[in-house]
Amino acid sequence: MLTVRSVAHRYGGRRVLVAPDLTLAAGVHCVLVGPSGSGKSTLLNILAGILPPTAGDVALQGEPLYTAPARDDRWRARRIGVVPQRLHLLASLSARDNVRLAQYLAGSDSDDAESDRLLAALGVEARADARPGELSAGEQQRVAIARAIVNRPQVLLADEPTSSLDDDNARTAIDLLFEAARMAGALLVVATHDARVRARFDRTVELSRPPP
Amino acid sequence: MNALRIVLAQLARRPLQTVLAIVLLALGVATLTFVVLVQGQLSKQLARDAQGIDLVVGAKGSPLQLILSALYHVDVPTGNVPLAAMDQLRRNRLVAQVIPVSLGDNYRGFRIVGTEPALIEHYGARLAGGALWTAPMQSVIGSEVARVTQLAVGGTLAGTHGLAQGGAVHEEARYEVVGVLSPTGTVLDRLVLTDKASVWRVHEGDPADDAERRVLEEEREVTALLVRYASPMAAAIVPRQVNAESRLMAASPANELARLFAVMGVGIDTMRIFGGVLVASSLLALFVTLYNALEERRYDIAIMRLLGASRARVAILLLMESWLLALVALLAGLALGLAAVAIVGNWLAQSRAFVVSPGTFAPELLWIGIVAVGAATLAAALPAWRASRMDIAATLARG
Numbered sequence: 001m002l003t004v005r006s007v008a009h010r011y012g013g014r015r016v017l018v019a020p021d022l023t024l025a026a027g028v029h030c031v032l033v034g035p036s037g038s039g040k041s042t043l044l045n046i047l048a049g050i051l052p053p054t055a056g057d058v059a060l061q062g063e064p065l066y067t068a069p070a071r072d073d074r075w076r077a078r079r080i081g082v083v084p085q086r087l088h089l090l091a092s093l094s095a096r097d098n099v100r101l102a103q104y105l106a107g108s109d110s111d112d113a114e115s116d117r118l119l120a121a122l123g124v125e126a127r128a129d130a131r132p133g134e135l136s137a138g139e140q141q142r143v144a145i146a147r148a149i150v151n152r153p154q155v156l157l158a159d160e161p162t163s164s165l166d167d168d169n170a171r172t173a174i175d176l177l178f179e180a181a182r183m184a185g186a187l188l189v190v191a192t193h194d195a196r197v198r199a200r201f202d203r204t205v206e207l208s209r210p211p212p
Numbered sequence: 213m214n215a216l217r218i219v220l221a222q223l224a225r226r227p228l229q230t231v232l233a234i235v236l237l238a239l240g241v242a243t244l245t246f247v248v249l250v251q252g253q254l255s256k257q258l259a260r261d262a263q264g265i266d267l268v269v270g271a272k273g274s275p276l277q278l279i280l281s282a283l284y285h286v287d288v289p290t291g292n293v294p295l296a297a298m299d300q301l302r303r304n305r306l307v308a309q310v311i312p313v314s315l316g317d318n319y320r321g322f323r324i325v326g327t328e329p330a331l332i333e334h335y336g337a338r339l340a341g342g343a344l345w346t347a348p349m350q351s352v353i354g355s356e357v358a359r360v361t362q363l364a365v366g367g368t369l370a371g372t373h374g375l376a377q378g379g380a381v382h383e384e385a386r387y388e389v390v391g392v393l394s395p396t397g398t399v400l401d402r403l404v405l406t407d408k409a410s411v412w413r414v415h416e417g418d419p420a421d422d423a424e425r426r427v428l429e430e431e432r433e434v435t436a437l438l439v440r441y442a443s444p445m446a447a448a449i450v451p452r453q454v455n456a457e458s459r460l461m462a463a464s465p466a467n468e469l470a471r472l473f474a475v476m477g478v479g480i481d482t483m484r485i486f487g488g489v490l491v492a493s494s495l496l497a498l499f500v501t502l503y504n505a506l507e508e509r510r511y512d513i514a515i516m517r518l519l520g521a522s523r524a525r526v527a528i529l530l531l532m533e534s535w536l537l538a539l540v541a542l543l544a545g546l547a548l549g550l551a552a553v554a555i556v557g558n559w560l561a562q563s564r565a566f567v568v569s570p571g572t573f574a575p576e577l578l579w580i581g582i583v584a585v586g587a588a589t590l591a592a593a594l595p596a597w598r599a600s601r602m603d604i605a606a607t608l609a610r611g
Contacts, residue, residue, distance in 0.1 A: 041609060050518060051605040077520025084608050088515045092221035097213060104213035106520035112213075147519070 001025050002047065002155055002187055007056035008210070009042050017042045018210040019056070024187050024203070026154065029178060031198055032191040034207030040191040041085075043207065044159050047189060049076040060154060077106035081148030081186070083158040083177070087140050089132040095119065095143045096128040099150050108151045118146040121183065122176060138169060145176055149184040156186040162194045170196055218516075219532045222509065229501040234541045236497055240490030241545025241580060246552045247483045248576040253568050255473070258284065261399045262465035264334060266447065269293060269301065269454050270436035275463035276471060282313050282436035283465055285323045285399055286566075289315055292433035293460055301437060304453070306446035309334075312434040314411040317371030317382065321562075322357045324371045324387070324404040326411035326434070334438075335398045341365050342391035348409040352391035354401040356567070363389050369404065371414060385414045401567075408434060491584065494541070498534060499591040506595050513599050514607035523600035530599050534592030538584050546577070 004022040008015065017039030024030055032040045045051035047058055049065045058065045060079055065071060089098045099115035102108075119125045122142040124135075132140055141161070148156055158177055162170035174190075174197050181188035190201070198204060223230045261284055270278040271291025280287035301310045311334060314326030325331075329344050332352070342365035344352055353363055363369060368386045373379040387406060395401055412432055419425040441447060447464075454462035506513075513526055521529070550570035557568035 042605075045605040045609075048518070048605075073517065073522045073525075074520045077518070082518055084515070084518070086511075086608070088511045088608065090221065090512050090515065092225045093218075097217070097221075100213040101218070101516070102519045104218075105516060105525075 001061055002189075003059045003062075004043075004047070005056050005059070007043070007046060007053045007058065009039065009046065009051070010054045015210045015212060017046075017053075017207070019043050019046075019207070020205065022205060024189065026185060026187050027181075028203055029181065029188045029201045030190070030203040030205060031201035032189065032205050032207060033193065033198060035209060036193065038207035038209050040193070040207055041159055044082075044157050044189065044191045047155065048080055048082045048157050074105075074107045077102070078108060078151045079153055080155045080157065081151065081153035081184070083141075083144050083148045083156070083161060085159040085161075085163065087132075087144040089140055089143055089147075091132055094129050094131060095124060095135065095139075098132070098143055099146045102147045102150050106151045115146065115150055118150055118183075119143070122146050122180070138172070141173060142176060145180045149180045149186070152184050153186050156181050156184060156188045158188070158190045160192055160194075161190060162192060162197055167196065170194065174200055215529060215532060216536075218529060219536055222505075222512070222529075222533055223536070225509075226501070226505060229497075229505075230537065233494055233498045233501055233537055234544065236490060236494030237538065237541035237584065238545035238548060240487050240492075240494055241542055241584060242548035242552065243483060243487030243490060244580050245546055245549025245577060246556075247480060247487060248574050248580070249549070249553045249570065249572060250556060250568055251476075251480050252574045252576065253572055254476075254566055257397075257399075257566050258469055258472070260397065262469060264440060265438050265465050266441040267439040267450060267454070268436055268463045268465060269297065269439060270461055270463070271459060272461040275461065276468050278436060278461060278463045279465055279468040281315065282438065283399070284566075285315075285325070285403065289435045290461065291459075292435055293437065295432045295434060297457070297460060298434060298437055301439060301450075301454075304450065306442050306450050307439055308442040309440040311438040312408050313436045313438060314408045314433075315435040316411055316415060317373055318379075319357070319369045319371055319387075319404050320361055322354070322361070322402055322404055324351070324406060324411070326406055326408035328408065331438070332393070332400065332405065334440075335396055335400050337396045337398075337400050338394045340392045340394040342389070345390055345405075345407050348407045348413050349385065349387055350390040351387040351404050351406040351410075352393060353389055353405070354393050354403050355395040356401040357404055358392045363392075365389055365392060371404075382414050491587070495587045495591045498537060498588065499594070502530065502534060502592055502595040503598075506598060510602065510607050513602055514604045517602065517604045518608070526602075527596035527600040530596040531589060531592045534588040535585060538588035542581055542584050 002024045004019055007019040009017040032043060034040055046053050052066045057067050093101060096115055099118060100112060116125065116128065119128050122145060124139050124142045127135055127139055161173045161177060165173060177188055177190065265283060268278055268282050270282055270289065271293055273290030277287050278290050281289040298310055298312055301307050311330045312327055315323060317324040367389045370386045371382045393400060416428050419428055451462035454460050516526060553568060553570040560566050560568050
């Protein structure tokens, strides 16, 4: 269960986010929507544990992410999987190694075969040895999703996963995320401005531009 | 997946800069390795060969040439000294020992030295086989001579006139090998030792009558005299006494060695500086490479942080890149330096001069390694610190 309490954020004195209080259970598919500048990506980064909010806190299964006791990076990475908007696969590693990198850096106890199982489940096992530069955009997204769920996180976050995709591919991307969340047994939170996909989520959180 | 694989993958992204940094550092390490090994071994050999010899007396000329010819057997002698000079020095109360040295011939480049058994005792050499000579035309050979020529006790050799290979062979006057010395690590290893009378016999030939024999005996000379003082006071008096003789010159090995090192030192220092500059420039190149690479790798670093790498881990991964480069360059440089030492050692062995071997360890080599790894750490320190301080969210947002 992910809870958000009194979270707000400022950049250089400018208020960029005032988040509503939230309680999100495992298995829920939640979408963050709002106009540009409403703080969707900022809230996603806060939920990911990589951006301490200037006010409030986020708790995972009752354990706060930012206030004491301090969580180390591995603790966070094993519990929260993230699919960044630009994916950022490491160009010098194969698809398989990009997934294994996530296991290694998070200190996961899952075995190497887990990465192959996930790549197969997401339909890119034949491309496991290819470098990201040799993959199509869709294949890259599948590898990035595999990387995000390889440690069986409690929360799966995705930032603008359908931006610049046509309708069919946008639908496929959301299907993949739902499937990934199901495989990991995770809560899914997606930040998007894409109106095409909103209706498919159980829960919609609307953000608005905060007052200055 | 492991840290080394990540580091190798990162290095593979910029092969040209990686190879350049390795080549530069390896060349610097090779230069320093060569200088350290050659200088160390030559210095030790020069000091060891001169140990216990306070003065060398020879014909007037260059003192350094006298030392190089009579003590190290790498130069031509300045001339000869009359046998009477040896007797006179032996009567001097300030002199403890006088060892004559007579040069003139060689055997396959190894000098044949007419002397007395005292020379062998002076260097503490032991016989590996056979015995010392008891008569002229018997010889005791050094360990290197035995190794190269395959001569053994009972064998014979004919000297070649002059101090280098290629002269007239004295076939009519063959030496019998009666003893082989154990290795000493001194110049003795590369000498054929015989009684000083052997040298006279080879070069005088058979006198026609007693009168000619007497003339020849009166004119007998040796090439130089190795002198050991009886007291420290001798250092102030004996050289003056010797130099007062019109034909004689006294040369102090300690002083001449100091001069030799001063001359050699310029070249050695230049090579050391050259090696140091190469190492420094390679590390500067390494720093620039790592620092510039930070910009193109910022997303990789941010992703690794997102995936659970701590600040310290990111810094260590970057440091590992630098250490790995330094290690590869160190090994390559060491191999290159040792190869250069082996080539020079082979060349010196051909000229029967000094022995320089790549198999000799010098503690300074450890320092080269420590300095290279330390400097590699320094080169990577700032990029590693910057990488560890990277704002993950802001970096990913920029991407």
